Amino acid sequence: MASLVREIPAAPSAIALMHFSNRLTFETDCSDVFSSQEAGELDFVLLDVRGPLAFERGHVPGAINLPGRLLNAEMLAAYPKTTLFVVYCAGPHCNGANKAAVKLAALGYPVKEMIGGVTGWLDEGFTLSVPVTTPISCAC
Template identity: 40%
Template structure:
């Protein structure tokens, strides 16, 4: 069956995924460009951090226990509740911020990003959070500070390439 035949058969009985038809291409482009303005994925954040000149500050917005359990090397620990009081003295408002929390089932990074935006910072959220950072096999720092040990896990082959450092997308 050709793609044309398949598309025509779908017009008779639309699939559940197409009950609401796709947006017009220009609307879709605006939507996806908008999402990229608000989010960065862990692979891009990792590559940027590894470069030594990321162009942003990475902020772990979890509490002390989560930070000690494991965090992204080079991240700044600033729990969400402390952002309004501590961010102005700690972070340059001219430097963009990328926030992260536990993972996709947690909206802590979103709340942190909102707190930074309300203070006037340019901000993005690292989608996937700490969960996908670890699942992609990137180094995780444990302990209270920069002197903690580094651990690296094998990438989860269901969410990251088994070899290489990025999805090449």
Template identity: 50%
Template sequence: MTSHSEPVRHFAAKLRFETDPSDVHAAIENGDAFVLIDTRGEEAWRQGRVPQAIHLPTAEIGQRASAVVAPGTPVVVYCWGPGCNGSTKAALQFSLLGYEVREMIGGFEYWAREGLPVIDENGAVERNIDELTAPIGIGAIDCAC
């Protein structure tokens, strides 16, 4: 084993189990097969969400997951943002049920701050792109990383 094998395993595992808003957006645009789960509570869901997301609060995953997501279907979970570990808890719950799951780091906060589509109970929500989280300009949704 070389001295580089431990960090390689670590970073490869992160990429296997984590994703980010711009990659999730690209996967949605590409038609990739997965279900996006918003794990927040009802009030947060009503406040705003990713249009393609399905609402399944973390506390309900154990009882409702198989009725909401067909077994064998890859899952991506998100919660509020980087200051919240709700998506980690949700990812653990889906993992315990045998699902292939990834956590969307940055959560809904960074989805919205990057100017990606958001809806609420009244339809589309227009938000400005935060220049500290995403490039500003036509078609500049991601950082090209």
């Protein structure tokens, strides 16, 4: 008796190669983003598409915040059409990055999703940027 894994046969190698190669054209992972940042290879714009409050609570270092609902040609006018956007949201339970990727692609920009989002970033052991608040001192 075959295992549940083998119950449905694996795709032929040529088809699997095409499938998995194609996936890599649509996504990147947290480790690749982190390594690129560490190496100073910043040939992409990292875009946090969550709301401003979530962004303020913690975001991937180097990311800019542009909530997905605000993505439009006017908001992106300063970026050449060759700009590669890497989008992320909260994590695997959120489809905000997918929605943002659809909008960016429709506007003619190359785009990849950082799979895992904030959850994946933290799972890798990387830290988030959080705003630094100045302590209030008492002149008592």
